[in-house]
Amino acid sequence: MVERKPTEGMSTPELTAVIAQARAGSSEAWGELYRQYGAAIFRFCRRALPTREDAEDATTEIFVKVKEKLSQYDPTRPFTAWLYKVAANHCWDLLRRRRIRQDLETGDLENLPLEHPDPGQLEMVLSQSTSQQVRAALDQLPSRARMALVLRYYSEMSYDEIADSLGVRRPFVGVLLLRARHQLRETLARMGGRSLAAGM
Amino acid sequence: MAHYDEMTCLAYLDGQLDDLRAGELELHLRSCTPCRSLLSALEREAGLLHAAITEEDESVPAHLLSPPQPDRVPWGWFLGLGAASLGLRSLFLIIQQVWEQLQTAGFSGITPMAMIVFNGAFWKGWSDLMTTITYLSIVTLAFPLMWLLRRQMKRLKPVAMVLAGLSGILALPSPALATRIEKGRTAYTLEKGETLQEDLIVASGAMRIEGTVEGDVFAFGESLVVTGRITGDLIVFARRVRIEGQVDGNVRAFANSADVEGQVAKSATIFAETFDLSDRGAIGSSLMLLAGNADLSGKVSRDLLALMAKGRLNGFIGRDATIKGERISIRSTAEIGGKTRVTGERQPEVEAGAKLASPLEFEPDRDQSPEYTKGRFYWRQSLKYGAAFFLGLILLLMMPGFYRETLFQSKKYGPALGVGLLSLVATPIIAIIACLTIVGIPLAITGLMAYVFALYTAQIFVGSWLGNRILGQTSDTAGQIGRLALGLFLVRVVVTLPRIDDFATFVVLIWGMGAFTLAFVRSLSRGTAAETATPAMPSATA
Numbered sequence: 001m002v003e004r005k006p007t008e009g010m011s012t013p014e015l016t017a018v019i020a021q022a023r024a025g026s027s028e029a030w031g032e033l034y035r036q037y038g039a040a041i042f043r044f045c046r047r048a049l050p051t052r053e054d055a056e057d058a059t060t061e062i063f064v065k066v067k068e069k070l071s072q073y074d075p076t077r078p079f080t081a082w083l084y085k086v087a088a089n090h091c092w093d094l095l096r097r098r099r100i101r102q103d104l105e106t107g108d109l110e111n112l113p114l115e116h117p118d119p120g121q122l123e124m125v126l127s128q129s130t131s132q133q134v135r136a137a138l139d140q141l142p143s144r145a146r147m148a149l150v151l152r153y154y155s156e157m158s159y160d161e162i163a164d165s166l167g168v169r170r171p172f173v174g175v176l177l178l179r180a181r182h183q184l185r186e187t188l189a190r191m192g193g194r195s196l197a198a199g200m
Numbered sequence: 201m202a203h204y205d206e207m208t209c210l211a212y213l214d215g216q217l218d219d220l221r222a223g224e225l226e227l228h229l230r231s232c233t234p235c236r237s238l239l240s241a242l243e244r245e246a247g248l249l250h251a252a253i254t255e256e257d258e259s260v261p262a263h264l265l266s267p268p269q270p271d272r273v274p275w276g277w278f279l280g281l282g283a284a285s286l287g288l289r290s291l292f293l294i295i296q297q298v299w300e301q302l303q304t305a306g307f308s309g310i311t312p313m314a315m316i317v318f319n320g321a322f323w324k325g326w327s328d329l330m331t332t333i334t335y336l337s338i339v340t341l342a343f344p345l346m347w348l349l350r351r352q353m354k355r356l357k358p359v360a361m362v363l364a365g366l367s368g369i370l371a372l373p374s375p376a377l378a379t380r381i382e383k384g385r386t387a388y389t390l391e392k393g394e395t396l397q398e399d400l401i402v403a404s405g406a407m408r409i410e411g412t413v414e415g416d417v418f419a420f421g422e423s424l425v426v427t428g429r430i431t432g433d434l435i436v437f438a439r440r441v442r443i444e445g446q447v448d449g450n451v452r453a454f455a456n457s458a459d460v461e462g463q464v465a466k467s468a469t470i471f472a473e474t475f476d477l478s479d480r481g482a483i484g485s486s487l488m489l490l491a492g493n494a495d496l497s498g499k500v501s502r503d504l505l506a507l508m509a510k511g512r513l514n515g516f517i518g519r520d521a522t523i524k525g526e527r528i529s530i531r532s533t534a535e536i537g538g539k540t541r542v543t544g545e546r547q548p549e550v551e552a553g554a555k556l557a558s559p560l561e562f563e564p565d566r567d568q569s570p571e572y573t574k575g576r577f578y579w580r581q582s583l584k585y586g587a588a589f590f591l592g593l594i595l596l597l598m599m600p601g602f603y604r605e606t607l608f609q610s611k612k613y614g615p616a617l618g619v620g621l622l623s624l625v626a627t628p629i630i631a632i633i634a635c636l637t638i639v640g641i642p643l644a645i646t647g648l649m650a651y652v653f654a655l656y657t658a659q660i661f662v663g664s665w666l667g668n669r670i671l672g673q674t675s676d677t678a679g680q681i682g683r684l685a686l687g688l689f690l691v692r693v694v695v696t697l698p699r700i701d702d703f704a705t706f707v708v709l710i711w712g713m714g715a716f717t718l719a720f721v722r723s724l725s726r727g728t729a730a731e732t733a734t735p736a737m738p739s740a741t742a
Binding site: 030031034035038039042043046047052056059060063097117119120122123126129131132134135138149150152153154158159174175177178181184185 | 206207210211214216234237238240241242244245246248249250251252253254255256257258260261263264265266267601604605608
């Protein structure tokens with residue numbers, strides 16, 4: 001997997017040293033780690049969870065967990081991957097505990113259109129959509145679909161990592177992502193229609 | 201020409217196809233325009249998604265800019281304990297009041313539980329009833345308020361504050377018209393000849409009341425000496441308390457050492473390491489005492505209810521003396537007008553001259569240490585273990601979400617213990633008050649049933665926490681059952697160990713109960729937050 005972005009300001013050897021110090025109990029190093037990743041984790045939570053308050057709470061809770069679990073982190077693997085995994089597990093656990101409507105794993109394949117979608121139509125929806133609209137549409141997706149997209153396009157997780165975080169089988173991740181995209185397109189198209197109607 | 205499906209194209213774009221299939225697809229793309237345009241549209245979509253998701257459109261809240269402080273001031277603890285102590289005070293007031301009324305009505309020797317149950321029926325007079333109605337309206341208002349605030353009540357702080365406020369209201373039966381607040385000084389003295397025509401709240405090192413307070417006195421500090429007069433009640437938390445003057449109301453004292461040499465017109469409730477009611481001291485009504493070492497040489501006009509390790513009775517008790525203690529001696533100068541009942545490990549010493557209206561009733565305290573050598577003990581423990589495990593299993597399988605949430609809350613032992621202590625004290629009080637209205641009775645019964653249920657299930661959640669602590673966390677149900685079995689076993693062992701059994705049981709009760717309450721409150725607020733935040737979507741794709 002690719003090394004994720006938010007390491008700006010700190011080189012890999014620096015990061016390794018800071019992590020080692022934080023593991024040894026240095027609160028200064030811990031503060032440094034937090035300053036480095038706090039904002040990224042908050043934004044991750046903001047995308048994954050329904051409200052801003054949820055994201056604020058979750059960010060704090062995730063870092064408390066990270067601090068507790070830092071000794072379990074394998075330094076040979078990318079730190080961000082591990083960090084996002086902890087964050088993803090926490091958020092998903094939170095959503096699951098709220099028993100938010102979950103997509104059923106079975107039967108999804110039948111619902112997916114196997115024929116080619118019309119690339120022209122897709123391009124048209126895309127060209128009419130702004131980032132803001134995409135985010136608004138994302139907020140309306142069922143939690144698992146949204147979570148899958150966030151894990152893929154924010155944390156840049158591989159299908160294996162997504163499967164692990166969401167507790168689904170590896171082959172199902174593709175279904176989940178594709179289905180999420182379809183739902184997103186539908187919502188975007190509806191939103192576009194609404195705004196057109198409103199503009200008339 | 202056959203085309204590749206969308207999912208394969210997506211997996212290819214995401215770099216999740218194996219080399220062989222990726223190679224085949226690339227070969228196909230060279231000659232297939234529709235697949236190429238699909239791939240390009242999907243790529244564009246991925247780009248848009250990536251940009252939309254990663255765009256920093258919102259600022260990070262200021263409080264998240266610095267790392268969370270694990271050593272923050274445990275407000276949950278403070279508020280929980282504060283509310284619990286306020287709740288305790290009101291509970292004592294209720295018990296004391298009912299006790300006195302029952303005494304007047306000719307009921308004697310009833311249990312504190314019966315007092316609480318009959319509290320409503322014996323509420324004295326209209327003015328108190330009006331006050332009760334005021335509480336009720338406040339409590340009734342507090343519930344919708346809590347309901348409205350439910351989405352904000354995700355953290356412990358507001359819950360504790362609301363409950364603390366509620367208990368505070370309950371604990372202040374007569375609203376003070378005016379209050380003098382004195383705090384922050386090393387010493388406070390109300391000089392002789394001085395008169396305060398209001399309530400006095402004083403927090404200071406050495407406190408002296410030499411003058412007159414026409415109202416209640418609440419004192420918190422190192423020491424308090426009353427040589428003057430207090431026309432209302434005296435509530436004091438201090439290391440040393442000495443009453444040489446006169447208190448026209450009740451006295452509630454929590455102290456290391458407490459001495460009464462003066463007059464208390466109404467009743468006294470004393471929690472102290474040593475308590476001395478000197479021969480000049482007098483209590484106009486009953487004395488409720490919890491002390492390590494007590495010397496009662498003065499006069500108690502009505503009943504004495506005492507729990508003390510070592511006690512000497514030299515003085516006068518107007519009515520019954522009910523004592524539980526280890527070493528009790530009744531001296532020749534003692535005079536008891538009613539029944540004298542003593543429960544303890546050894547027979548109290550009664551000197552020849554002591555005047556007891558009826559013969560001493562002594563009941564040896566049953567052997568506190570469990571019979572470890574008898575098979576019956578282990579059989580009984582196994583039954584208890586089995587019952588708790590069975591209930592735990594039902595909870596785990598039928599309400600996995602709630603079980604997990606409670607387990608999660610029990611990890612935060614500070615808040616859980618604080619809230620547990622609060623619920624332990626506040627729930628029965630609120631239930632009793634609710635009982636006073638017809639509408640409130642079913643509510644109170646439901647509440648009390650939930651209370652008993654929470655008390656019983658406390659061991660399950662603490663056990664489960666312990667199991668998880670030892671064997672590590674798991675989300676697997678079978679693993680969770682194993683952890684429950686192990687943890688419950690350990691809890692059972694700890695609560696039957698000699699010496700620490702009572703303390704361990706208490707800790708398990710408040711801890712588990714706190715976790716239960718927190719989980720309940722959180723599941724309420726989360727449930728509603730989730731409902732409002734995620735509107736249902738039309739199912740599946742077109």
